[in-house]
Amino acid sequence: MVQSSLKTPTQASSQFHHQKKKPKLEVCNLNKNFNQQHKQLAVLKNINFQLYESEFVCVVGASGCGKSTLINIIAGLIQPTSGEVKVDGGIVLGPGSDRGMVFQNYTLYPWLTVAGNIGFGSRLRSLCAKQRKERIAYFLEVVGLTRFAKAYPQQLSGGMKQRVAIARALANEPDVLLMDEPFGALDAQTKEQMQQFLLNLWQQTHTTIWMITHDVEEAVFLSQRVFVMSSNPGEIKQEIAIDLPQDRDVEMKLTPEFTAIKRKVMHCLRDC
Numbered sequence: 001m002v003q004s005s006l007k008t009p010t011q012a013s014s015q016f017h018h019q020k021k022k023p024k025l026e027v028c029n030l031n032k033n034f035n036q037q038h039k040q041l042a043v044l045k046n047i048n049f050q051l052y053e054s055e056f057v058c059v060v061g062a063s064g065c066g067k068s069t070l071i072n073i074i075a076g077l078i079q080p081t082s083g084e085v086k087v088d089g090g091i092v093l094g095p096g097s098d099r100g101m102v103f104q105n106y107t108l109y110p111w112l113t114v115a116g117n118i119g120f121g122s123r124l125r126s127l128c129a130k131q132r133k134e135r136i137a138y139f140l141e142v143v144g145l146t147r148f149a150k151a152y153p154q155q156l157s158g159g160m161k162q163r164v165a166i167a168r169a170l171a172n173e174p175d176v177l178l179m180d181e182p183f184g185a186l187d188a189q190t191k192e193q194m195q196q197f198l199l200n201l202w203q204q205t206h207t208t209i210w211m212i213t214h215d216v217e218e219a220v221f222l223s224q225r226v227f228v229m230s231s232n233p234g235e236i237k238q239e240i241a242i243d244l245p246q247d248r249d250v251e252m253k254l255t256p257e258f259t260a261i262k263r264k265v266m267h268c269l270r271d272c
């Protein structure tokens, strides 16, 4: 049942406190070189990190530092030059339904309705019709789009499309949700609404999330840890713990505590 796989905030936060055991996602000694003009370009160098169950981690770094290359390797879309990625201890050899993906540019299927898009994942398609219908209905409700179940993507706003993309990824119950600048194409107001939406969703489901963003404020607002990447080659230069209460709303962005952490991340980025 869908409901049983989602945790109440209380269950989720108690789980969060004894999480530091087995990583959900692990990246070990990872390097990636590309051939550019007959030379080997080292794009990623010695990337190592662990992501634990129910964590929300954001990655920031200058354009071209290798963030997309890294997420594509974790997704299994490209192979590393050396090193490995593990999900729940198993080595990633290619794309898989254990990793959900949400990209900046809405990757919905235009010929499917909202409900059809949400029900598209391979884990969902393996369910019987009744269970599948229930799960689609549940996730339509979670993202507030029940009324739009029969609409097509072209009839939706940018924020709604991204909510469908997030619902589609979550409905497939991935072990890790990978997001590549999911709100990068949205206007400032919609982006802020979507940040709050994602945070509320994470507080309900406590899905393990690894997200790339260019927006330092967004990274601090959403995550518990921020990885700052340097360029040429791309390395994780620093990991900054976001020591803010778990219950967050946009007003928090105006507090001195929030501003102090944001400044720390920005300085770290500048020094990279």
Ligand SMILES: Nc1ncnc2c1ncn2[C@@H]1O[C@H](COP(=O)(O)OP(=O)(O)OP(=O)(O)O)[C@@H](O)[C@H]1O
Residues within 6 Å of the ligand: 034, 035, 036, 043, 061, 062, 063, 064, 065, 066, 067, 068, 069, 070
């Ligand atoms: N297939 C490829 N072949 C050769 N070089 C590549 C390839 N893909 C990426 N690169 C190079 O790797 C580097 C990192 O690119 P990547 O897209 O991962 O950076 P990024 O941090 O995601 O950038 P942005 O924030 O602008 O999206 C760049 O110098 C890019 O030119």
